[in-house]
Amino acid sequence: MPRANDEVARALNELAVLTEIEEANPQAFRVRAYQNGVRAVSGLSRDVSTMSAAELQQVKGIGKAIASKIREQVDTGRMGKLEELRQKYDPGLLDLLKVPGLGAKTVQLLNDVLGIKDLDGLRSAIDEGRLRDLPGLGEKTERNLKKALERLRETSHENRMPIARALPLAEEIVATLDLLPAVQQVEYTGSLRRFRDTIGDLDVLVASDDPEPVMAAFAELGLVREVIAQGPTRASVLTWDGLQVDLRVVEPAHIGAALVYFTGSKAHNIQLRERAIKRGWTLNEYALSDAETGAVIAGATEHEVYDALDLAWVAPEMREDAGEVQAAAAGELPDLVTVEDLRGDLHDHSDWSGDGRSSLDEMVAAAAERGLSYLAITDHAENLRINGVDRAGMLRQRKELAQLQERHPDLRLLHGAELNVGRDGSLDYDEQFLLGFHWCVASVHSHFRLEPDEQTERVVAAIRHPAVNVIGHLTGRRIGKRPGIELDVEAIFDACVETGTALEINCNLDRLDAAAEVVRDGAARGVTFVVSTDAHHTQELDYHRHGVRQARRGGLDKAQIANTWDTDRFLEWAGAKRSEVRT
């Protein structure tokens, strides 16, 4: 996300929280409008500081008032309305709202009656037993808040978990519950099923006629540290590493509606419900049903629900209220790429790179086993001091690869390299040597903190190099660990289209780079993508399944992904750029 968007989103979010306190109601329409604004800004790949108020208003969720607030923030560095509310409410109140169990109403009550303005104030009030006498509160609430405060100190609730940690955890929970005889179906849902980069909490959905043993088994999972809430069909637990996991059990006849409901996004669901209402129906987690008679119209499968609403089934990765409902209604959803569509992998390391773990022939054999049609070995080039391969090494590797090619006639092997984009956009080796490779990935591995125009310039220089076929992990981000370089993505798209250079979708869960919104916007501009594992070990060739979901989040059709093409077409395209230079 461009830095300006990040700043604006933060300001709008604070505005939403303060307004929530002001109106003492999280449902207040103004609060929701601001929250929608945060989502709208976060979902833009374009830099908001370059957009006029009129252009901003074109974005769904941004109207006249929010557009002018954004311009004000960009032009003056402040937002009048926000400053006003900051004057009025103590910043500690924002911390109080983050305490699980405390909402706007109670925070205002605490402030008005007891003068509690921050976490310390709350702590002393609890210790002195002053909360229990407030209307609507009691000893139990006091105890719960005390616990919530302790928990807050250990695990920061606002830190979302990177998908690289959440997905394995979810798969483990799903696999364990799936073993129970009472469980007919179990899926993780929520933002993880939509394949967001980070996950706030984990949602698990079970279809069962007999919820009791499921609830019991869930609460007793080894990774559960504490049960936060537990009813007959719903429970929330906290894992040892601070992730909240919510379980919901529904009858098998309701699993379709429940999957829709719990997969979200919230905004996508609201779109569906509004559609239902217009037809005189209601949609909840149990079913789509007639509002008058209660007669069930659909609910057993997701497809049934979408179908009844005159919509094509929308893939979970696209359910972000970014126009997918309208597209589903018009029959204009993209035919999303699937993992079976991928025919090759184009960013792979061997132990010739210092960080590779499998040998060349192991990598090649593993790719052949998986039925790939082509494979590019792209070990690190020499400028990467620790891991790089020098010229002599690369030439030896090329010979070895040629021998392996004879043993694997059905797998076309390409000798490539992962080049390092230098601070000034320069690359390893020299142009003649680079043109000797079949396939070159160029990636940023250093100088992450340059200004956006410098970053853009160096990457564009790499894109313009005749030997470079694709830019690897565009920003170098590590989700939850390192933000990645800032770029003018529009300039990148233009250079890619002009030169016939692709952008990579890196399958590593730590990276998933380019980001989904960049993929979406780039595809609209005509950029070609490749989905590559960046495997450093044979097992990582299976990471295609992650990259494909990232591509689907970006709305990609297989036609836009070069490594779905058959070998001849792919080779012709890959060779086109460098042959232009030779002639």
Added chain:
DNA sequence: GCCGTTTTCGGCCCGACTGTTTTCAGTCG
């Protein structure tokens, strides 16, 4: 504050769980 194949005004999703209530309010997702 936003939005429009019924709308430029009048709507804006809905149910589980908890704790405090004898019928419901607040919070959460």
